[in-house]
Amino acid sequence: MEDDYQTPRFTIGRQSSMAPEKIPEPSIHSEEEVLEDGEEIDGGVRLMYLCNEGDVEGIKELLDSGIDANYRDIDDRTALHVAACQGLKDVVEILLDRGADVDPKDRWGSTPLADAIFYKNVDVIKILETHGAKHPMAPMHVKTPREVPEYEINPSELDFTQSKEITKGTYCMAMWRGIQVAVKKLDDKVLSDDDQVRKFHDELALLQRLRHPNIVQFLGAVTQSNPMMIVTEYLPRGDLRELLKRKVQLKPATAVRYALDIARGMSYLHEIKGDPIIHRDLEPSNILRDDTGHLKVADFGVSKLVTVKEDKPFTCLDTSCKYIAPEVFTSEEYDTKADVFSFALIVQEMIEGRMPFAEKEDSEASEAYASKERPLFKAPSKLYPHGLKTLIEECWQDKPAKRPTFREIIKRLESILHHMGHKRQWRVLLSLFFCLVSGFCLFMSSLTCFFFHVFISDEAIDMLSEFRAQEET
Numbered sequence: 001m002e003d004d005y006q007t008p009r010f011t012i013g014r015q016s017s018m019a020p021e022k023i024p025e026p027s028i029h030s031e032e033e034v035l036e037d038g039e040e041i042d043g044g045v046r047l048m049y050l051c052n053e054g055d056v057e058g059i060k061e062l063l064d065s066g067i068d069a070n071y072r073d074i075d076d077r078t079a080l081h082v083a084a085c086q087g088l089k090d091v092v093e094i095l096l097d098r099g100a101d102v103d104p105k106d107r108w109g110s111t112p113l114a115d116a117i118f119y120k121n122v123d124v125i126k127i128l129e130t131h132g133a134k135h136p137m138a139p140m141h142v143k144t145p146r147e148v149p150e151y152e153i154n155p156s157e158l159d160f161t162q163s164k165e166i167t168k169g170t171y172c173m174a175m176w177r178g179i180q181v182a183v184k185k186l187d188d189k190v191l192s193d194d195d196q197v198r199k200f201h202d203e204l205a206l207l208q209r210l211r212h213p214n215i216v217q218f219l220g221a222v223t224q225s226n227p228m229m230i231v232t233e234y235l236p237r238g239d240l241r242e243l244l245k246r247k248v249q250l251k252p253a254t255a256v257r258y259a260l261d262i263a264r265g266m267s268y269l270h271e272i273k274g275d276p277i278i279h280r281d282l283e284p285s286n287i288l289r290d291d292t293g294h295l296k297v298a299d300f301g302v303s304k305l306v307t308v309k310e311d312k313p314f315t316c317l318d319t320s321c322k323y324i325a326p327e328v329f330t331s332e333e334y335d336t337k338a339d340v341f342s343f344a345l346i347v348q349e350m351i352e353g354r355m356p357f358a359e360k361e362d363s364e365a366s367e368a369y370a371s372k373e374r375p376l377f378k379a380p381s382k383l384y385p386h387g388l389k390t391l392i393e394e395c396w397q398d399k400p401a402k403r404p405t406f407r408e409i410i411k412r413l414e415s416i417l418h419h420m421g422h423k424r425q426w427r428v429l430l431s432l433f434f435c436l437v438s439g440f441c442l443f444m445s446s447l448t449c450f451f452f453h454v455f456i457s458d459e460a461i462d463m464l465s466e467f468r469a470q471e472e473t
Contacts, residue, residue, distance in 0.1 A: 044071030045292060049213065051079040051095070054088045059095075069100040074179065074217070074233070075107040084112035084128065087121035092128070102133045108150060151208055153220040153231055158183065166234075173234055180234040181219060185227045199301060204230055206277060206300045214265030216288060216298035235296065237289035240346075244284055249353035252385050253420055259347045260413045261295035262287060266343065267406035269297070270336040278335065279303050282342040283323040284349065321362040322355060327400060329366040337400035340409070344395030345375070347388070352379045372398050387416050 047067050050058040059079075063069055072078055080100045083091040092112075096102060103111050113133040116124040159175040160183075166173055171182045186200045207218035207230065217233040237243075240258070244250070250258070262282075269277040279286075279297065286299040325341035327334040345356045356375040357365040374396055377389060391412050397403050404412070 042292075043067040044073075047071055047079050048073060048077075048082055051082045051088070051091050052086060052213070054086070054091055056090055056094065059091060063094075063098045069095050069098045070104065072104070074219075076104070077106045078104045078112075080104065080112045081106055081110070081115055084116040084121065084124050085119055087116070087119060087124055089121075089123040089127055092124050096127070096131050102128060102131045149221070149223065151218075151220045152224060153222055153229075155222045155225055155229070158222075158229070158231070171232075174231075176219070176231065180236070182232045182234045184230040184232070186229070187227060200228060200230070203300045203303070206303055207232070209272070210269075212265060212268040213294065214261050214296050215268060216296045232298070233290075235288040235290050237291065237293075239285050239298075240287040240289065240295065240350075241284035243289065244349065244353070247353075249379070249383070250350045252351065252383055252388075253417070255347065255350040256385060256388065256413055256417050256420065258295050258350060259343075260410065260417070262297065262343060262346065263406050263409045263413060265295075265297040266339055267410060269303075270339070270406055276336055277303055279339050279342075280324070280328065282339050282346070284346060287346070321366040322357065324366060324369075325400070326366070326369040326398070330370050335400065336405075337403045340395050340403045340406065341369075341400075343406075343409070344392045347395075348375060348377070348392050351383055351388075352377070354378075385416050385420050387412065387419070391416075 043062060043065070044067060047059065047062050047069075048071070050062065069080075070078055078100065080092065080095050080102075081104070083095060103113070105111055111133065113125065113128045113135065116128060117135075153176070157176055158181075160172070161175075163172045163174050163183075165171075166182055171184050174181055174183045186196070204221055204223070208221075210218065216235070219231045219233060221231060222229040266279065266282070269279060277300075279300065281299060281302045282297070286297065288296045288298045290296055321329060323342040323345050325334065325338035328338050349355055352375070357368055360368065374393075377384070381389075391404075391409065395403055395409070
């Protein structure tokens with residue numbers, strides 16, 4: 001992590017009027033983060049997570065420890081915004097009782113009351129009104145023929161003087177309003193390519209609708225001048241591919257937690273009401289690590305809505321064929337279960353420490369999938385927590401309908417992680433028991449030696465002296 005990276009970054013749940021409808025997913029490790037080198041989670045970030053999960057006791061504990069109830073994230077959202085969007089009236093009441101401002105405005109000018117009205121959270125609306133929240137004014141009508149999108153960023157605000165390439169030569173790092181951001185440029189060379197321009201606009205249309213802790217955060221875009229750009233949060237810890245190159249294999253507990261992060265992000269994409277999104281390029285280099293150790297799904301350049309019909313077949317020119325489902329490769333009809341297939345390969349790779357069909361070329365790997373071949377499980381069975389190998393095999397079933405949904409996958413992974421936690425507790429107890437037994441045995445051994453010295457050794461010495469005296473005589 002660079003030394004000049006200062007602002008903790010965070011996205012959660014529904015956000016202003018830009019976010020789609022979402023069913024909250026259960027979380028079992030809001031505070032049990034995957035961190036390295038003894039780092040601690042920012043208290044404000046933890047507050048936002050707990051408010052999204054509705055963890056009343058956890059919120060009280062944090063506020064009692066001195067965390068500011070008016071903490072703001074990069075988009076100036078507060079915990080009250082999150083609770084109002086999610087319709088959590090108990091959380092709203094706690095925050096207001098602990099001094100939360102009732103009418104803070106986020107980056108888009110939305111207040112908690114405006115968010116509660118948009119998501120039709122009646123109970124929250126009543127509570128906010130009781131505490132004096134003001135109803136938002138109607139927006140001004142733009143009279144110019146060409147309206148500027150609310151997410152539009154002035155390109156002069158982007159500082160590329162210390163820019164560096166991030167991944168695939170597509171994204172680069174820049175400074176925007178004092179923070180580091182990732183910028184994806186549409187070069188002048190491809191502006192004449194209608195297909196590339198369409199993909200750019202499609203990705204932009206998807207990103208501005210997404211708000212979830214396990215999805216990369218969209219910050220804005222440059223669309224009124226050239227080059228056109230998409231600006232997202234910059235995650236200095238890099239992607240999962242880089243981590244796997246360094247670590248080779250991940251510890252089973254880490255792999256399961258990472259799998260949960262990916263599954264939560266993908267479940268969000270697949271369950272957007274009306275317009276579920278198929279990622280189609282789910283692979284380690286498109287999964288980023290944030291500063292709290294969580295994973296976030298990124299790069300929606302080839303993603304598409306389930307309801308949108310394609311004009312031409314999806315090809316391996318668009319992405320790596322090492323991770324795409326066989327039905328996509330063979331140009332058959334496919335749905336969100338194609339992402340489930342890719343997910344299984346990633347989870348196996350985290351345990352095995354090697355890419356799927358590493359010895360094959362991309363196209364050869366895809367042909368193997370289509371022929372019902374799957375990567376072998378070569379790692380020792382002890383590295384696969386109970387139930388994980390079976391889950392992987394179900395996720396890469398040849399028939400998409402037999403693969404579980406990400407909502408089902410989340411439940412299975414939570415159960416696996418829970419079982420691992422109990423197993424670790426028993427190991428600790430057994431270790432403690434054996435330590436006590438060893439200590440007791442050592443004590444008894446020392447006590448035996450002591451009695452031997454006091455009651456036996458003197459008699460042995462007398463007998464030896466008497467024997468020597470007889471021998472001399």
